[in-house]
Amino acid sequence: MKSEANSPEQYIQQLPDERKSAMEKLRQTILGNIPGGFEETMSYGMIGYVVPKTKYPAGYNCDPKLPLPFLAIASQKNFIALYHMGLYADKNLIQWFMTEYPKHCKAKLDMGKSCIRFKKADQIPFGLIAELVTKMSAGEWIKLYESTFKKQKA
Numbered sequence: 001m002k003s004e005a006n007s008p009e010q011y012i013q014q015l016p017d018e019r020k021s022a023m024e025k026l027r028q029t030i031l032g033n034i035p036g037g038f039e040e041t042m043s044y045g046m047i048g049y050v051v052p053k054t055k056y057p058a059g060y061n062c063d064p065k066l067p068l069p070f071l072a073i074a075s076q077k078n079f080i081a082l083y084h085m086g087l088y089a090d091k092n093l094i095q096w097f098m099t100e101y102p103k104h105c106k107a108k109l110d111m112g113k114s115c116i117r118f119k120k121a122d123q124i125p126f127g128l129i130a131e132l133v134t135k136m137s138a139g140e141w142i143k144l145y146e147s148t149f150k151k152q153k154a
Contacts, residue, residue: 003074008040008047019075022121023047026073026080026129033130037138038070046074046083051138061149070141071133079110079117082129086136088114089148093135097128104128 005011012023027047031040039052043066050067053059060066072083087094101109104125110117118124136144 003042003045005042005045007042011042011047015075019080019121022080022118022124023073023075025126026082026124029126029130030071030073030133033133034071035134035137039067041067043067043069043072046072048072051142055138056142068142068145070136070138076117079119080121080124081118082116083114084116084132085114086141086144087116087132089144090136093132096135097132100128100131101125 003011003014005014008027012020012027015023030049034049037051037055038049041048041050043050048069049071050069052067056068058064058068060068070085072081074081074083087097098109104127105123107118107120107123110119
């Protein structure tokens with residue numbers, strides 16, 4: 001569900017009441033733990049965390065006019081989603097997350113390549129998300145992105 005919101009605050013305000021609290025807590029968890037060098041923005045109709053063009057002028061290889069995406073959160077039709085490109089690109093990070101997840105949440109992990117889906121807002125493991133967010137700096141993400149994704153395109 002792509003939002004036309006112009007800011008993260010507006011995005012959350014437009015959500016159904018039962019999603020607002022969880023999305024705001026998820027946003028604050030990310031903001032309170034994400035390393036410097038990332039910027040919060042609206043990206044692809046979601047709340048996004050990107051490496052700004054001032055730090056990485058090359059931008060996103062799919063559309064170089066856009067900043068390099070790293071993380072996003074969204075309220076989808078049947079779940080709340082956290083998209084983390086580092087999980088998609090770093091085998092050690094995904095292994096760590098999959099090992100840690102059951103220690104923090106009783107619900108079965110529902111995950112795609114970079115998407116973690118939470119069908120029930122009360123089952124979001126905020127502590128684990130906080131730790132996950134700290135695991136990769138903007139500089140580390142740029143290096144991993146260039147070695148993983150830009151190499152594939154060449």
